[in-house]
Amino acid sequence: MQFLQDPIGVIAAWLTGLLTGWGVSALVTQIILATVGIVILVSAAMLLDIFLVWVERKVVARFQDRLGPNRVGPFGLFQPFADIIKLILKEDITPDGADKLLFNMAPILSMASVLLLWAILPIASFLYGIDLNVAMLYIIAVGAIGTLSIIMAGWASNNKFALVGAYRMVANLISYEIPMVIALLIPVMLSGSMSVVGITQAQSGYWYFIVTPLGALLFLIAAIAELGRSPFDLNEGESEIVAGYHIEYTGMKFGLFYAGELLHAFTFGAFISVLFFGGWHGPWSDKYPLLGILYFFVKAMFFYWVIMWIKYTVPRIRIDHMLYFNWKFLTPFGLALLMTTAIVHKLLSNSSQPVYILGMLLANLILGWITVEILRSVSRKQRVISEPVPTVGAGND
């Protein structure tokens, strides 16, 4: 019964006992246990990544009214392995004049910046890498390493298209970091904790989506921009800059960027579910913690599907529109939302739970309504400027 409640703790205790029984010192035991944990977590994430390649190709096919991979194995399930063999067999080209070290380091850093996020992801109440008390900032910090890998790839390729693609991508990433930080601040404020584990635990009563639907929406938009997926995939506008910063990469080096993107999308789906949709919380998950793993993956897969749904439905935005959308709409909107949430949360903190939830929901609805009204009046004005209303008699003289 103890095993079902906390399998990781039981296994760790058993391994510790075994190793100390062999006369290994406590420090070495700790290091061995941590290493084993990291290797298992990273391998599991990479194995999931192989599966995600199949999921992504199958879902795209559905959106585009095709069948997708269906020849290799049942439902085309073994297609990713065929893809991997193909990528490994490809010639490994380093372009002439490229900065060899940086060129080869960039894909590794790109993949690492995704895997580092898994360190703080609470998969179940007992299953997480580390309960960091600055986890929200850690997400942003790891994002900075991802930005660095992109600019390294773009610069080291010695290719103008790659460099322009990297510039665009970095402009995208650093602008959308601000709404991302604001969206991360909202669950921090509601739960009073900066740790992802703490935020998940605080959602045992109700999901934060109910009290801050606009915050969840803001996080979803910022996450898609952070991923560089359509409609924010300016880094790989095929008609303008070919394939963006990974234009010169071949074989498994390209594979690392590609796999990193897929895993990144799934990881952000997981963060949406953890921060706003209760993570591992669900029916009977308190009594049977193992059920939490199931709930976590179902929710994360759902939001991964939402991100794919948006990617394959919405066309690409032009870069000036993208920056306009961020700086003139998303950032002011995020700040207004943050202030509203802070004030209403403080005002209603002593009232009963139904009143609190209703009040927060109402505040969100009113803010959403005001935003839509402002957007409507602005677009009406712009329409008047761009296409003036013809007056009677004009054009006849």
Place this chain on the structure above:
Amino acid sequence: MSFVQIVFLVTALSILIAAVRMVTTGSMVHAALWLVATLFGVAVLFVLLEAPFLAVVQVVIYIGAIAIMFIFAVMLTRREMLDKGPQLNTKKGIAAALGAVTFVGLALMLTTWEGFDSYARPMANVDTVARLGDALLSPDAYLLPFEVASVLLLAALVGSVYVSINKK
């Protein structure tokens, strides 16, 4: 030698190597990347000092911002992407003198320091981030400097908008 000491020595050595490479390399972009390596090492030192907040902020601000500086270094300074130009700063003598004075001063200070054998007190089991937040916003701690810094940043923001605004 304890585990923490080994980690410290390795980190300190890499910081020093990266810092020296940063000032000796000819390429602007490589200098920026060596600077990233140096500052990342400093973040590791913060982790060793049990200051995770500072470590993460170090990575967010410096590595995130240096990626941007990197772009400007490429865009504004060199016409060709892999160009290695001459060093811009020629005041080597002054720099060497300043470095020597700082080194001698620190060495003199350290000869009179008696804390080499003693260990740091273990941290009390408190939430350091919450303590930092309280300190930043309580009137008898750092509220005034915090507010002054925010007003300064706001002024910089307004100023940059004013400079870049399209006057008709």
